[in-house]
Amino acid sequence: MSSASSAQVRPVTEPFVHPALFYRGVQGYLAGTVPFIREGLKLGEPVAVAVPGRNLPLLRSELGDSAAQVRWVDMAQAGRNPGWIIPGVLRGFADAHPDGRVRIIGQPIWPGRSEDEYPACVQHEALINLAFTGRAVTILCPYDADELHPRVLADAAATHPLLIDDDGEHHSAAYAPEDIRETYDPPLAEPDGRPVLLAFDETNLGQARALAAEHARRAGLAADRVMDVELAVNEMAANSLAHGGGAGSLRVWSQDVYLVFEVQDTGFISDPLVGRHPLTLDMAGGRGVLVVNQLSDLVRMHTRPGGTTVRAHFVL
Template identity: 50%
Template sequence: MTAPAPRWDNEFAHPALFYRGTAEYIAGTVTFVRAGLTAGEPVALAVPGLNLRLILTELGTDAERVRLLDMTRAGRNPGRIIPNVLRAFADAHPCRRVRIVGEHLWTGRTAKEYPACAHHETLISVALAGRPVTLLCPYDADRVGPRTLAEAEANHPRVIDASGERPSTGFGPERLVAAVNRLWGPPAGPGFTFDATNQALAGQFACDHAGRLGLSGDHSELKLIVGELVARSLVHGAGTGALRIWAERGYLVCEVRHSGQISDPLTDRPLADPRRPDGRGLLLVNHLSDLVEQRPCPQGTATRVYLKLPSTDEPLKEPAPAAPRARPPAPPAGPTPLPWQTYEALHAAERFGRYLPQDATADAARPIVASTERRPAEPVLEALTAVEALARVVDRWRARLVRLARTRGAPWTDIGQSLGVSKQAAHERYGRARSRPARRPGQVGPLPPPVQGI
């Protein structure tokens, strides 16, 4: 195998390496790296960890002059590769030609990630056009299928294999762009239409349904992702948008649609440019998610974010402690979505609650004096009403959850611990309510079941 001919102008060089076996892989990559070191070019290796160790062993002491990146971490989401690996390394050496080995396909990639990797290869030519960069992309010809190799030929103007370097027979990335931008089908799952008045509720809506669909953890990252996508939709989508969430083939899928149109092909792979008010938002979304896709839709633009769901077949890292006594089997984990009244109360508190602490502190530190001016009390009263409504909803849900825990065998000791009170206090408040005498005429009966969803 031979390394691509050196190019000292500003033309972007993007050859593909088709290898079969470890020997051809080492011969192609190490020859490429050493040619760059000999020419005095900064060199970066961004390949999976196992292949990284193979190259380092062959390079020996030359490895000390190479920037090393494990692509299974740096490029787990293909949307991170262009801003965080390729352009970051090129921008770190603005006045020199750089050389990069970037291997974005490996055996651990899922079937859902392969189309995103092909799209990533297409966008590389746009992102690095006119830059003094030589990027070598290895492909294991024994493992990837003929379709993947054909797409690699379409994305790379030149190919290196065991016989040497040759022009690509099927180069034409514009064909792949049209295939990637095909329309999605209609989304499935619960939906939430948002605008500037209720955008704070979109993250809570997504987190509630994510727990029901099997996403573990506190969902703080999901709330950040939804918040950034909703904020962009309000800016680019005429002040409104639609959010949907569902589970699909081992992923939690969160989609946001708005009426804006895609104009920049790199809009979902931005750099952290402080001059762009929304650049860091999408960069954050790509950092927190496993996969991000953006395509046109009949409404305008649709952005889908994928988060891997925990597999039920995975063994536990540590054995679970033995239960002290037999209990009924627990239901599937995941919170129950809150009733719509809770979202409305949270919305009102979000809008007007910020008015309270500032004024309350100032009024407490200032003596009360007679004044002819009356400060508007309506926002404060509305916030007070919202907080009181939210407190009533929380009280009702707390009582329901206590009853549910008791029906599933939870002792009063555990219930009191969850509530932060003693066993006696929990039983005093919730246990005796079930044995109260019959209601007198005119008393209010039990509350009806809450309305689920939005």
């Protein structure tokens, strides 16, 4: 697959524009991103750049004095949980500038993203198209064509309606965001070993919180992260009481670099963007999953009629 020499996005004919940029090497990265930023600044568009922190100095240096006009975000930190990128990074910036077109570079996938994180990254990329339908926003997503697996580039072609490579900008014949979202939404694999299990209902919600906090402390999490665990588990369990049949189960286990807290119930979540809508005063639902996305290092969810599983991962 060829790489982009310059990200010259064609004149806007639709409100939301979402191209993937396939680049090779540092020069390809700069050639594909810097003109995109400069064009936005020239047009008076608010510009944000959310990429892994190691790339931020490179782009700032290339832009010189113009860098002060750009909002810079370390995606490796702000977007460590892919489920938080839409509400916390992309919508957070776009919603702050409601009166005109907004331009964002968003790089949620880079060499080094783990196999645990990757399915959530693909789901995120697919859901961007739904989250920003009708919005005057352009989001350019760079992909390292040298270092990323060909499967990743193929998935990018399925989640982006436009591709930018050495052939210029063109429509993606493989674009199928709903199909790819389903591909990466199988039932979650069972953990190894025997997780700690607690069945809960309205009579012992406090016990579920206490169990989660105890395991977080035993695992060596810092005091503030123990509080985050307790709040995340409380939100997941409270959702089960309110929307999941009035009861559920909590399981806790260690997996690779994570301490995992899972809540299962008999409810079904029909909104594919649940947990990705920004918090509003009149929010009808989804606040709990939004809080879990904000607090956790990774969130995985699987929902079908008759049952929902939510897993909050915290780095050990």
